[in-house]
Amino acid sequence: MSRNDLCLELLRPFEVTNAGCRISLPLGAQRLLAFLALQNDGAHRAAVAERLWPDCTPFRAAANLRSALCQGRRLGCVTAIESVGPRLLLSPAIQVDLHRVRASARQVMEQGQPLPTDWADLVNDLSRELLPGWAEEWLMWERDSWDQMRVYALEDLAQQFQATQQYLPALQAALAAMTVDPIRETAHRIVIEVHLAEGNVASALKRYRDYRAFLRRELNVRPSQQMTQLVRDLTPT
Incomplete structure (x- = not known):
């Protein structure tokens, strides 16, 4: 088994694969691997036990951690969980989809x-929920x-495509951002701007009115002046 064969997926139902073949693991080992994948510098054993089994006594939580370590420390011939003194770390031999997509998101920004x-x-990856x-x-x-990072990355991506008049990817990225945070205005505004740039006035007005109605229903507020200005000369608001 090579270092590049093991993959841990967190942006979909949890899964560990070796060269595309699924590895079945008990729930405790799954939770331990997922937790460590989210810790850049690993975590102290006692903290791991406390976080993963908060309703257990310290003795029982420590026992659960030992069991999870026994089940998940090695995957095939690769050590998946490393120990450095009292700290546990996910081995760099494991490829994690979240890490890859985060790196792509940072590059976009x-x-x-x-x-x-x-x-x-990339838009598809950024549309995925964590576990x-x-x-x-x-x-x-x-x-x-994760939600904050991906919505900013999607909005940045949409704005960059919009600036180069690549309207389909701009719309796809903005719509994906809206599914992450439907209240946030930025992505709605980008969609309106793209529709207007393409001459689709009716689509722009519909997006504005839908968002205005959504805000009124959910929060009893109106869109910002910046957004309203986009459609101000198209019809009375």
Whole structure:
């Protein structure tokens, strides 16, 4: 088994694969691998046990951690979890989809970088939730962090494509950002601007009115003046 064979997927239902073949793991080992994949510098054993089994006594949580380590430390002939003193770390031998997509997102948000040619795959990756279906409390902050990063990356991507008059990828990226955070105005505004640039006035007005109605229903507020200005001369608001 080579270092590049092992993959850990967090942006879909949890899965570990070796050269495309799924490796079945108990839930405790899954949770441990996922938790460590989200820690850049690993984590202390006691902290891992406390975070993953918060409702257990320290003794029981430590026992659960030992069991999960036994089940997930080695995958085939590769050490998946490394120990450095009291700290546990995910081995660099494991490729993690979240790490790859985060790196692509950071590249999108860096100034002067070329636009990705595989934009459809990137938009699809950035549209994925972190560990969907998992209800662990320790995931809440991680999900919030991922959602913030991906919505900014999608909006940046949409704006860059819009600036180069590549309207289909601009729309796809903006629409994906809207699914992540439907209240946030930026992506809605980009969609309106793209419709107007293409001469699709009716589509622009519909997007504005739909968003205005959504805000009124959910928060009893109106779109910003910046957004309203986009359609001000098209029809009375």
